[in-house]
Amino acid sequence: MTTFNEQFYDIDPFSPPSPGTLLTPQFLEMVDVDNDGVIGPGDTIDGRTITQSWPDDRISVDDDNIAGGEYSITGVTYYFAGGGTLFTPIDGTVLKETYFQSTEQLSPGQSGVPTDRFGPPCFTPGTLIDTADGARAIETLRPGDLVRTADAGLQTLLGLERRTFRARGKCAPVLIREGALGNRRDLRVSQEHRMLITGWRAEMATGSDEVLVAAKHLVNGNSIVIDETETVDYIHLLFDRHQIVFAEGIASESFLPAFAVDRAEAGVNRETLDLFPELLRNSAGFAQTARPVARRREALLLRDAA
Structure with missing residues (x-):
């Protein structure tokens, strides 16, 4: 199963x-x-x-x-x-x-x-995450480690989850080649994982100069591509609120549980809430994403303007 x-x-x-x-x-x-x-x-x-x-x-x-x-x-x-x-x-x-x-x-x-x-928003093993101790491979991180964030400095990592998928179709990772978005090395993320795009292109497409864009909407067939393989492991990082973290030197999102504000009152994510009951006390931290999220048509405009 x-x-x-x-x-x-x-x-x-x-x-x-x-x-x-x-x-x-x-x-x-x-x-x-x-x-x-x-x-x-x-x-x-x-x-x-x-x-x-x-x-x-x-x-x-x-x-x-x-x-x-x-x-x-x-x-x-x-x-x-x-x-x-x-x-x-x-x-x-x-x-x-x-x-x-x-x-x-x-x-x-x-x-x-x-x-x-059904696509998960996650990183892949080997991805270097900026932490209090410098850049570390995501799979070496543990709950309690301090991770650098864009908005709140060093933040305590509450937990990680790792799952294996067949890397086909919607579950195949997006390969962001070295330098495509300013990243120091090749970066692989899930198709739903959202990258932080800034500057005039973001503002032109969305009205905001900083916006989160699903990786799948940045695919251009050249520097950013779908990378089908046999299997892929996805790892997500959970904090007490949605955060902007740094992977391979560029900004993207942490895990956003599918509850926010009163969503926690419904007891909808029992596994996560059982493991991290402090989220119930801070459910407002997930009331909104750390940055506006581009809709598909906006994301494609942004990609085509690159």
Whole structure:
């Protein structure tokens, strides 16, 4: 069995709530019971057995619950034995607290979803992270180590998680070749991992001179490429809030749990909260990302301006 930790909304696009309903992310354990690389009937989420899988549902949400700010999320809706549904994105969206607006599209039919459509935001082994003791390989770090951050100086590392994936499709790493973004050496990160882009290009594309951009949106086929291999290990770094850290000399994000503000009250990330109960006392630290996040169209504008 292969276990993943994924983000979900408790919603059924087929029978949606009223417009303006608050949606709060949950971070739950998803298990590929038969190890076939597909999440569908017979597999489990949060210990519940999936009975139906409806990919390509699409919903519209609005962070401010005002007209004109809507955006879409495409995902898969799972139904469970004993009732209940969960919706998780398969388009790279990082869920956050937002407001439901409408169902835009319903799945054309049932099918399982390959695990490579669920992408983790992480670094890979060998990546040098700036710490109080200089640059250290990420796999040598331990809870309690001090890591250099852009906004808060040296911060205590709460924990790390390491998982192995088949490095194909959405789970293949992005290779950022030496110097492509100012990095000292080649850097490999997951496709969803967000890099900090600064300067006039960021401001032109997003209106902010510092913005986080998913690595997959920076792929240009030359200096930044998808690097498919047999397997890849991903490692994420957890602090008491979302931080900007330095890997191979360039800035990118730390792990952002899929709960924030009142999300922690839902007990949605039980594993993380059991290991790090202090996050409950500081859940506001995850209320927002350390920098604005570029949407796909903005990120592509930024990439093309490089």
